[in-house]
Amino acid sequence: MKKLTLAALGVAGAMIASTAMADGHGNSTLAQVKEKGFIQCGVSQGLPGFSNADDSGNWTGLDVDLCRAVAAAVFGDSDAVKFTPLSAKQRFTALASGEIDILSRNTTWTMTRDTQLGLNFAGVNYYDGQGMMVPTALGVTSALELDGANICTNTGTTTELNITDFFRANGMSFNLVAFEKADEVVAAYDSGRCDVYTTDRSGLAAQRGKLTAPDSHMVLSEIISKEPLGPVVRQGDDQWFNIVRWSLNAMINAEELGITSANVNATEFNDVSPSVARLVGKEGNFGAELGLDNKWAYNIIRQVGNYAESYEANVTPLGLARGVNALWSDGGILYAAPIR
Amino acid sequence: MAKTPTAKTPEFVRTEEAPLLPPPATEAGITGWLWHNIFESMADFHSPLAAVRSLFMILFSLILVYVFGTQIYGLLDFAIFSAVFSDPDGVKRQACWTVQQGGSLPDGWHAACWPFVVAKQKFALFGPFPSEELWRVYLALFAGAAGLAWVMIERLPFRRQAGLLMLTVYPLATFILLTGGNIEVAMTQIAIWFVFGLALISIGRLGNAGRLGTVLNEFAGSFAGAGWLVVAFSTVAAIAAFDFNLEPVDTGDWGGLLITLVVAVTGIVASLPLGIILALGRRSDMPVISVLCTIFIEFWRGVPLITVLFMASVMLPLFLPAGVNFDNLLRALIGVMLFSAAYMAEVVRGGLQAIDKGQYEGADAVGLSYWQKMRLIILPQALTHVIPGIVNTFIGLFKDTTLVSIVGIFDLLGAGQSAIADAAWSTPVQAITMYLYVGIIFFVFCFGMSRYSIYMENKLSKSRRH
Incomplete structure (x- = not known):
């Protein structure tokens, strides 16, 4: 009888495999996504503010909102999306093998990744950079005063390389204390094992709450690396690439034009400026050009909100000001190509 | 005692029994136990050497008591005495903040x-x-819990039938309950297979009756067996494909303890029969079977589980044609199953080798077939010998399930770690609280398995106990 159970498992396996095979015949990602009725979105295994499961297991965050925006654009339903939590090692394979349709997992856009992995970055939804946190008691105001410091960081990440570059470039000595997990790094820093804790500035903000006395630590103003984070899609499917890119652009443009989830409904009945009319689909034929409904951007703004709304809901609670992620018109570098 | 009629009367004869005195305090009850196990070794001061030894024992005991006492108190203090149990205002992490952090708990609080x-x-x-x-x-x-209890508690009737149900109906029912069933297989396809199975059975019957010539007669058994297997498959498939009107739940939405249990139970249930077959195969006289089983076992024992899981979840999709991907959880399940089967095979082989040659020869001498010999004589003894090893493998497997979290499946530990990342609850004690909770759950399961194994050992090895 045990053999029978095994056999049953085998049959079930073979059947699941064969159904999966049957699904794979569509050619474009959009066609495949429309056929299965949802978007499979790769996210992190838990990064506050970007992709994080809440108490009941619902995913929230800036990266998650981007996937929801694409779902709203394609299906008019921001819930038509499923999330696959991925480790840093798995993420590109999962995308390349078609297991996920979008990778929205705080992934830094670098030249190697863009050119060698068969992937395309569809834009930047967050400009991050590596920062350093020190106890205020240390009396340091600039990273250049850190000669001979003990530095806590994670192993095997670019942060480790960046900090080495920075100290070497400035002719300073330092002592690196690297740990596998973020929790261990924070615990070591909190117990006074090191003078400096370095990781991406968003990470510093997120981990700050785990310190015994959060207020007696400060983040130094130096940013020692560029980490443009953005959504990634497979190379060779330009339509899908465009959909993801313009879903992001629509959110940023909506903020620039002052259209929010609260007032987008009113644009239906009121006279609006031509650029707003193009955004919400009252003018032009922009949705059809993408292979979508003409109300694609309207649905994004209605259901997910514009970039500012998403940022304020997810990233602001971490204590991260907009900074460089403000609109270009507000002194930041967020700049979306116009819809016209 | 009655007076004995002898010529020479002794001077004193006790005519009644001496009163029964209670045992000395040092021999019975709690005092006796404490005396014998703890204090006796420190109370001997009759010679200088003994005194030194006793003093050393006292010192050593005090140190042990101190170390254990502080550790246990520390744990209890962390988990119970100083812990925060409620968050009445729903303020999340602020409920566990110290004054320094802006909360109300005293500074230096750590629980x-x-x-x-x-x-x-x-x-x-x-x-x-x-x-x-x-x-x-x-x-x-x-x-599952009720069925398992039924099978394990010996006073209950119909245990064999219950066990049979647990191995056949229960996995299927659980599969349908958890996934929603309704798998996408055409009923016509299943029907064709069903008919094919029936045909095979008929060929077997005809062959048995001797109507298909001597050659087919030889293989009649195989035909019938294969036929029954195919019929069973298609029945299972038909039930799994039936629409029970349940909301489908993707395995990507499973997580936590559920995943741990699914992986561990599948691994445990599958690895024992697979392991037994592999062990028998490895000791088989037929070179092909023996070599194949040996290669299989040595291959799976030679690679770390983490590599297996990684290959299954990261590399396998690259080898499959684009767009083909079968369930991530199923991939991990198969990997865990094969891996643990190889280990189980070696444990069982140990048991087989411990059986005296006379048992094999005796079974052969009374004319038992190979399978009868194994089923009736060898395996019952061999498996009893290796219960500790088998349960050891089970416990190891249960804990190894945590490795699936590195391939993006949220098992209990993975879900816990993901929960730790939630900034809404971030405090210095967030991680350690979650790890304590996860640790307690793992301990309960593993300790339970270990106790049941000891009970089974005692029950089954009464004849050989020294």
Whole structure:
């Protein structure tokens, strides 16, 4: 009888495999996504503010909102999306093998990744950079005063390389204390094992709450690396690439034009400026050009909100000001190509 | 004692029994136990050497008591005495903040923050499984626990039948409950297979009756066996493909303890029969079978589980044609199953080798077939010998399930770690509280298995106990 159970498992396996095979015949990602009725979105295994499961297991965050925006654009339903939590090692394979349709997992856009992995970055939804946190008691105001410091960081990440570059470039000595997990790094820093804790500035903000006395630590103003984070899609499917890119652009443009989830409904009945009319689909034929409904951007703004709304809901609670992620018109570098 | 009629009367004869005195305090009860096990070794001061030894024992005992006492008190203090148990105002992490952090707990407070675990309870136990469908998980777990208890408690009737149900109906029912069933296989396809199976059985019957010539007669048994297997497959498939009107739940939405149990139970249930077959195969006289089994076992024992899981989840999709991907959880399940089967095979082989040659020869001498010999004589003895080894493998497997979290499946530990990342609850004690909780759950399961194994050993090896 045990053999029978095994056999049953085998049959079930073979059947699941064969159904999966049957699904794979569509050619474009959009066609495949429309056929299965949802978007499979790769996210992190838990990064506050970007992709994080809440108490009941619902995913929230800036990266998650981007996937929801694409779902709203394609299906008019921001819930038509499923999330696959991925480790840093798995993420590109999962995308390349078609297991996920979008990778929205705080992934830094670098030249190697863009050119060698068969992937395309569809834009930047967050400009991050590596920062350093020190106890205020240390009396340091600039990273250049850190000669001979003990530095806590994670192993095997670019942060480790960046900090080495920075100290070497400035002719300073330092002592690196690297740990596998973020929790261990924070615990070591909190117990006074090191003078400096370095990781991406968003990470510093997120981990700050785990310190015994959060207020007696400060983040130094130096940013020692560029980490443009953005959504990634497979190379060779330009339509899908465009959909993801313009879903992001629509959110940023909506903020620039002052259209929010609260007032987008009113644009239906009121006279609006031509650029707003193009955004919400009252003018032009922009949705059809993408292979979508003409109300694609309207649905994004209605259901997910514009970039500012998403940022304020997810990233602001971490204590991260907009900074460089403000609109270009507000002194930041967020700049979306116009819809016209 | 009666007076004995002898010529020479002794001077004193006791005519009644001496009163029964209670045993000395040093021999019975708690005092006796304490004396014999603890204090006796420190109370001997009759010679200088003995005195030194006693003093050393006293010192050593005091140190031990101190170390254990502080450790246990520290744990209890962390987990219970100083812990925060409720978050009445729903302020999340502020409930576990010290004054320094802006909360109300005294500075330097370091203890468990249980409201965090309570809030993450559902996520840690079931992952993102849809809340309104959770009754299905409860039902499956409850049925599983009840069935298991039924099989394990010896006073209950129909245990054999219950065990049979647990191995056949229960996995299928659980599969349907957890996934929603209704798998996409055409009923016509299943029907064709069903008919094919029936045809095979008929060929077997005809062959048995001698109507198909001598050659087919030889293989009649195989035909019938294959036929029954195919019929059983198609029946299972038909049930799995039937629409029970349940909301489908993707395995990507499973998580937490649910995943741990699914992986561990599948691994445990599958690895024992597979392991026995592999062990028998490795000791088989037929070179092909023996070599194949040996290669299989040595291959799976030679690679780390983490590599197997990585290959299954990261490399396999690259080898398959684009767009083909079968369930991530199923891949990990198969990997865990094969891996543990190889280990189990070696444990069982140890048992087979411990059986005296006379048993094999005796079985052959009374004319038992190979399978009868194994089933009736060898395996019952061999498996009894290696119960500790088998349960050891089970416990190891149960804990190894945590490795699936590195391939993006949220098992209990993975879900816990993901919960730790939640900034809404971030405090210095967040991580350690969650790890304590996860550790307690793992301990309960592993300790339970270990106790049951000891009970089984005592029961089955009464004849050989010294």
